[in-house]
Amino acid sequence: MKRYWVILMMMLTILGQAPVSGRTLTHPPIPEESSAIEKVAIVVLKEDKDERExxxxxxxxxxxHIRHVYKHAINGFSVKGKQSDLESLLKKEAVSAVSPVNTYYVHFNDNIKLIGGINARGYYDKKNQRLTGKGVKVGVIDTGIDYNHPDLRKSYGGGHDLVDHDKDPMETKAAGGQGTLHGTHVAGIIAANGKIQGVAPEATIIAYRALGPGGSGTTEQVIAAIEQAIKDKVDVLNLSLGNNVNGPDLPISLALNKAVEKGITAVTSSGNSGPNVWTVGSPGTASKAISVGASTPTMKVPFLNIAGRKIRLDLLQGSKDWQFDRSCEIVDGGSGRKEELRNADGKIVLVERGELTFTDKAVNALEAGAKGVIIFNNTKGRFFGNLERGVTIPVAALSKEEGEELRTLAKEGSLFARTYIIEEKDILADFSSRGPVTSTWEIKPDVVAPGVAINSTIPGGYLPLQGTSMAAPHVAGACAILKQANPDWRPDQIKAALMNTAKPLINHEGKPYRTYEQGAGRIQLDKALKTGTIIIPASLQFGKFQEAERLHEHSSYVTIENVSDSNESYSFSLPYKEQGINWEMPMSFQLKPGEKKKVEIKMSVDPTMVKKKIHDGNLLLIAGAEKIRIPFLYVLEEPDYPRVMGFGLGKGDKENMYRYEVYLPGGAEEFGIAMFDSESLRFMGFLDWKRNVGKGQLQQEIPADKLPGPGLYLAKVFAKKAGKEDWIETYLFVKPDGRLEDPEPSGNNKGILNE
Structure with missing residues (x-):
């Protein structure tokens, strides 16, 4: 199996009916897995045990066979053995969980000014002392770091390689697309100190190379890195990595929670699988970590005006500005091959994504005399991309729906468009993953930070990249600044200071984003440094209400701490009145400097009067001159979360075997992988099928002889629970020799790598 998964999250309907008219799908006998198959799993223990025990x-x-014993990140160990033996571990009283090893991926200046109003004077604390992150250790768990980069030499403080098991965390320099640059880019956002400046330029970077060639690594490697970071006593830990599994119980999320308990402020990216809800992935689901979504810094966004209609363009990273002073004709350029661009001279070329790289399409258009290129998506929704090298004409991206509409207009007759520019900032990036978290119903992400067009260090130079990977290190750097200003602050205090002072963002329509889309909002470091009040926890979840309960009351508690130098008065505003919901808020009170008070907030719900499945909003605390918002959320009944997610398929550990992984947030009454002929949609049988599967990660080996004959197939991975069925679709190609070709990305989510 490859060391990376292609994560697919397309939720499509096959003609809205059974694949073959008049025919129902019959389920085969449940396949039995060979007990001889060996796997690697993480075993979580209920209590601490030493290695000898x-x-x-x-x-x-x-x-x-024990592989690693973890002493700090989790209570447990990793082990390899037969499936039947691994299952026997679950029967032991000391064992809490046995979880298959997953694969994790990297998520892929004006932005620094945006998060804190920094100017030439830098950041200052309440005593007017300059803050640069000096004396604060920031661990970066990623692809390594080019510590020879001139902007990172001062910041680099050593590290560990958990891939090659040595103390040299240098970025992978392999050729053939396996080289990496992600960790160097992330480190530069945090603490570059040279030609460009990071958020905390004098912080010390401790690098942990847990992701190897191609930017992937296993649960074992990431947990080993967290373990080492705990031993090294770093102050802040950044993980710009993840998978598409929206579950709070994966070992890496548990390990991050443990790191926070040990005094480390953990920061992680929420994922690049937006804009739909329920897309936040582990470890962005870790309850005690700071999960970060991506917003846009100040950007000049081009729009096309076609017969009075506005169409937004997203410039590819590396593109020159899109500026035309007169109307320009748009022509269809097919997929961007040279022979399809004969009519491109002096015009804007509209091409479909696929078959060629973005750069190849742009170069072909340039050579054909085109003035600009618009690449529209070949799957539903918008996309963000990068050019591999500079091209002297602008290149922009468009959604599939808009692109197909423009193509139709261009084929019907001459199509002209005029460009105008709108300046935007503080908009959530489409790719930024949204919450809530399944099972715990927590609000994630916690905050957002700039993650689009972020210029930073890479081996040998600089490059603008985008993704929640770029947003998280802004927050990690901000945490380093807060830690320098307040050396005694705990991780929950640092997290609360950033959340309590964040700026709620407004979407294109002038409406606020939901709390589970942006958390508390975009961080404002300057305000966090000056805050006089901290509220812990900084967001509230009131749980899940069942409709059968006529009236349900729930209480949440928050601790309010006065961190100012003077007495302060506090009072809560009553939330907006909504039918079926009543609130009981604390009475007004005062606190002396350093004093704290725990108060109760009561909420009662009549489910028969409340229609929405997810209800969220903000409570408001008036603290002197400050107004602090506390995001809250509750869900009614069984909300509309995906019943299946995070599907990946690749070669197994033994010859003639394949292995799939999938995550079932609430388990499934029925689960299966149905195969259909790609052209006729004729049902070809099940690759696997099961009943009454428990919640969490499912991993299964499939023998090669279960594959259908040679050809291209549509695989529908489905799960049913509580009357709702969800599925993921992907194409699988069986070669003439009977081998399965590794599936290519499908849908608008291509894993977490977003360079």
């Missing part, structure tokens, strides 16, 4: 517990089964 763990080995004594496992050595009774000679077919189980």
């Amino acid at each position: 763990i080995r004594r517990m496992v050595e009774r089964d000679p077919d189980l």
